[in-house]
Amino acid sequence: MAEAAVLPGTAVPRRWWSPHSGPALLAAAPLLFLLVFFLYPVFRLMLLSVEGGTTAHFEKALTDGLYVAVLLRTLEIAAYVTVLCLVLGYPFAYFLATATPFWATIGFVFLLLPFWTSILVRTYAWMVILGRNGIINRFLLDTGLVSDPIPMLNNLAGVLVGMVHVLLPYAVFPLYSAIRRVDPGLLLAAEGLGASGWQVFRRVFFPLTLPGVLAGSSLVFILSAGFFITPALLGGGRVIMVAVLIEKQVRELLNWGFAAALSIVLLGAVLFVYFLLRRLMRSELEWS
Amino acid sequence: MELKLRRGGAMRLALGVYATFLCVFLMLPLVVVVPISFSSSSYLQFPPPGWSLRWYRAFADDPVWMGAAWRSFQVGVSATLLSTVLGTLLAFSLVRGRYPGKQLVAQIAATPLILPTIIYSIAVYSLFATLKLIGDWRGIVLAHTVHALPFVVIIVAAALRTFDVSLEHAAMGLGASRLRAVWRVTLPQIRPAIVSAMFLAFISSFDELVIAMFLGGSNMTLPKKMFDNIVNEIDPVIAAVSVLQIVLVSAILLVVARFGSGARPPD
Numbered sequence: 001m002a003e004a005a006v007l008p009g010t011a012v013p014r015r016w017w018s019p020h021s022g023p024a025l026l027a028a029a030p031l032l033f034l035l036v037f038f039l040y041p042v043f044r045l046m047l048l049s050v051e052g053g054t055t056a057h058f059e060k061a062l063t064d065g066l067y068v069a070v071l072l073r074t075l076e077i078a079a080y081v082t083v084l085c086l087v088l089g090y091p092f093a094y095f096l097a098t099a100t101p102f103w104a105t106i107g108f109v110f111l112l113l114p115f116w117t118s119i120l121v122r123t124y125a126w127m128v129i130l131g132r133n134g135i136i137n138r139f140l141l142d143t144g145l146v147s148d149p150i151p152m153l154n155n156l157a158g159v160l161v162g163m164v165h166v167l168l169p170y171a172v173f174p175l176y177s178a179i180r181r182v183d184p185g186l187l188l189a190a191e192g193l194g195a196s197g198w199q200v201f202r203r204v205f206f207p208l209t210l211p212g213v214l215a216g217s218s219l220v221f222i223l224s225a226g227f228f229i230t231p232a233l234l235g236g237g238r239v240i241m242v243a244v245l246i247e248k249q250v251r252e253l254l255n256w257g258f259a260a261a262l263s264i265v266l267l268g269a270v271l272f273v274y275f276l277l278r279r280l281m282r283s284e285l286e287w288s
Numbered sequence: 289m290e291l292k293l294r295r296g297g298a299m300r301l302a303l304g305v306y307a308t309f310l311c312v313f314l315m316l317p318l319v320v321v322v323p324i325s326f327s328s329s330s331y332l333q334f335p336p337p338g339w340s341l342r343w344y345r346a347f348a349d350d351p352v353w354m355g356a357a358w359r360s361f362q363v364g365v366s367a368t369l370l371s372t373v374l375g376t377l378l379a380f381s382l383v384r385g386r387y388p389g390k391q392l393v394a395q396i397a398a399t400p401l402i403l404p405t406i407i408y409s410i411a412v413y414s415l416f417a418t419l420k421l422i423g424d425w426r427g428i429v430l431a432h433t434v435h436a437l438p439f440v441v442i443i444v445a446a447a448l449r450t451f452d453v454s455l456e457h458a459a460m461g462l463g464a465s466r467l468r469a470v471w472r473v474t475l476p477q478i479r480p481a482i483v484s485a486m487f488l489a490f491i492s493s494f495d496e497l498v499i500a501m502f503l504g505g506s507n508m509t510l511p512k513k514m515f516d517n518i519v520n521e522i523d524p525v526i527a528a529v530s531v532l533q534i535v536l537v538s539a540i541l542l543v544v545a546r547f548g549s550g551a552r553p554p555d
Contacts, residue, residue, distance in 0.1 A: 022466075023385030027393055030374040030381075030437070034396055037412070038434045042403065045411035088310065095307040103304075110311040114318055116537045118495045120514045121530035125317030127518070128324060128527075135320065165317065226404020228498050233518060243406040243498075250410050250502075263407040274402060 049260035057261035067245070067262070074242045075269060077156070077231075078224040081163045085171035085220045086213060088164065093175035093212075115169040123233045126162050127153060130234075154236025162230040167223060171216035178212025218277035225270050242266045318534055325527035343528040353513060353525070360510035363425055364494040367432035371489045372482065374433065375440025380470075382441070383448040401438040405498045408434070413502040423505025431499045436489035443488065447481030448474075479547070487544045491537065 049057050061067050096107045114122065129135045130152040137149040152158055182205060190204045228243040242262060249259035325343055327336030347353050382394055412431045421427035451474060459469035497511040504512055517526050
């Protein structure tokens, strides 16, 4: 950081122009851009939800059983995806952090290549793999392991597979960097004091990686709560998440006010979880 | 640093087996589309009954597919350039500046990351409808720039924070202006970060479906065309497009690895 150390209690004179005002001015163009093309449209949308001074849209979104069910279902799916990504991602992040450079590179290539591949490509591939006549069912039928195809598409299982595949790297990256930061001396110390392998993990190693766990889980949860493509394609109309509902309200029913109210409710739920996790982390955003 | 599993062999082996299974899960969708794209059959048969290039030809001969691909490329490059310039300015301001309201600016810059894309999509759709920007590829560029901006800010700011400012001061002490010092010393030093940021920005636009679905109108981007194809006809053209995309991304990744690694100044 370029900031000079300021002693506590010293008054820093604030002038409109100082040697540090130059960097402040650099923010003008990007800030104006975000103001016009980001904050303003989002603000406008929020106004649409209470257009005509009525809160009817919010009442409908929060009391109508159908919509409440979709909202709860969305949060439930987001929670499943988050837990799955953490449970599957933690050992893999550990593997990446502890493997020899050669195997770590291989692991990263296999993690990054799908990460950079279009979500649509991957979703399409899962349809081919999981479908009624898909690769897995064909294999199971041909080998006689099952007599009827197992339904893996157009249901919760398909949506979870697709979403975990997309979001797993978002959990692995923060977990990896947290595991890399663990001081091995602390593990040796715990062992030297007589802790068993499990105790070292449970009492020393895992708590030290907690920031990574929280960062990964909040990222995965926030992203999955707003997911559209995967539930729309792998859910086959049977797994309705809020994003799919919002899209329908706007494009098919032109019900802007209600779509806006649903958006705010979704945003409220996401922000609630986000700030909850941030409080738990007690750390600032990376650049602030 | 070196972390070692105390339990030794058995646990290490179990971890290796687990990692292998996870890699298979991660790579499976990418591997599966390759044989299907070379299939001679119109049906999704696996393994394919015969081999052909007909789906690649179908893609190349179809003006709708090619138009969508070209439009996505155009939008991606434009959004990349715009978000890289704006994001780098913002990163400089956040790392170097000391001014009231900086925290707020940092929060605003991060918000597009937290806001679900569907919400931003309908918000910008409603605004652009009144501005008559629906169906205009430049409208998608603007929205994709917002979408990509936080990535650029995070990556460039992280690089700037580890950059030793005294190098820039040294250049200025030797007579360079601030602008010249930044251009000739600072930017070349953080070039790997800028290259990575550009890559991320391009991919985030090139793959983006939801915003483009609302703003594109009848002018489809590649993801929209793919989405329609999956929903409506689902023929192996989509597999051919998928393979081409995977090859493109791998090629760009190699370029990034090449230019992202060295931090040599130009000339």
